[in-house]
Amino acid sequence: MKTNIKYILGLFIVALTFISCNEEEYSLGELSAPANVVINTVVVGVDATHPNGDGSGSVKISVTGDNALSYKIDYDANTPLDLVYLPTGMTTKKYTSVGVNTYRITVVAYGKGGSSTNVTKDVTVRSDFTVAPEIVTALTNNASKRWVVDKSVAGHIGVGPWNIASIRPEWWAGGVNEKAASANCFYTATFTFAKVAASGTYSLQVATPDGAFTKTGSLTTLPGIPGSGDEGCYNYGGGTSAFSFIPASSGAPIVTTNADNSTSTQTSILLSGVDTFIGYGAVQKEYEILVITSTYMYLRVQGTETGNAWYLKLKPAL
Structure with missing residues (x-):
């Protein structure tokens, strides 16, 4: 019995020696920074x-x-x-x-x-940029005008790719009253756009009686939002900031139809600072105006996740 144990042990040692002798060595080479x-x-x-x-x-x-x-x-x-x-x-x-x-x-x-x-x-x-007067009139009524997300229409919220090949929420579009049960603050927040005639400037006042619809942590800039959590309504006292009209950075084309696809005014609303938002409290503060009339506004904003675009439909508040 002892002889068999010694024999088996000897074979094991020989096998280990063979494996160690034939083991290949790998190297990443010199890790020089560019x-x-x-x-x-x-x-x-x-x-x-x-x-x-x-x-x-x-x-x-x-x-x-x-x-x-x-x-x-x-x-x-x-x-x-x-x-x-x-x-x-x-x-x-x-x-x-x-x-x-x-x-x-x-x-x-x-x-x-x-x-x-x-x-x-x-x-x-x-x-250089001069905003079309009809956009200013539609948005502010040349004085002050209050808007809300239009929960009565399909696609009032949606997500798609951030590019100019497909300017539509092709990944997901919400149905009528989509967020009523999970985040009703999305519908009760109001956004008042004002034109200050004396100075030629513009302001936005955000009122959120039921909180702000946003994400958390690094996915929003709004003050007081928790560091982690699900998308939803969070305490936010509202805010006021200046805004300006700028040429849309997306380079999306202008078309002559109001269809919700491949259309843009090539004009964006750029909010100053980080304390205000429109509809969805994103990190980015440029909201591209895809379509605007006196009774309808269709916006998109670059999503907090790289490569995403969020779509929003608004109407004048009653």
Whole structure:
């Protein structure tokens, strides 16, 4: 019996020796972070008489770097950090703040094993924009006008991709009274848009008697919202902020129909600060006006999740 045990033990040791001698070694190689990362910018329309561009606000951006496998980019350090993938290292960004403004671009270049290098560059560009008078009249009645989400129509809330190939809530569209049971605050909040004739400025007053319809934590900017939780109604005391009209950053086309598909006025409402919202308390504060009449407003806002667009239908409050 002892002989058999010794024999089996000997075979086990030989097998281990054989395996250890034939074990392959793997190596990731040198994990060097990307080097010589450069952000190249060309402001569209720059010439001797237009040093900050032609007023379109468009800037061609390209990024190069040694040992870089991929890039992420944030277009403006003055807004919440929003790093988006730059698959080809090239893009054209349309800046929409009216006038001559300087933006700080941040790029993160990623190399092997998750190594990374951060670089920044400032770019100064001019954006010219005059809102169509009929949009101002429809939204504010040239004085003050109160709006609510129109729960009586299908699709008053919806979600789709954030692109210009499909400007519709193709992923999901809510039915009539969709949120009445789970988040009725979505329907009781009011949004009063005002035109201040003396100064030529605009303001938005938000009233939320039953709270704000939003998400939590980093998925909203509204003050006092919990750090975690489900989408729903949360205590929010309302607020007032200035807003401006800007050219829509999406580049969506104008069409001559009011159909809820592939349409845009190419005009957006840009809220100042982080304390106000329209319908849904998102992180982004640019609400693109797809359609607007005196009795109907159809908006979309870039969702808090990358690549999402939220759609909202509103009507004047009684």
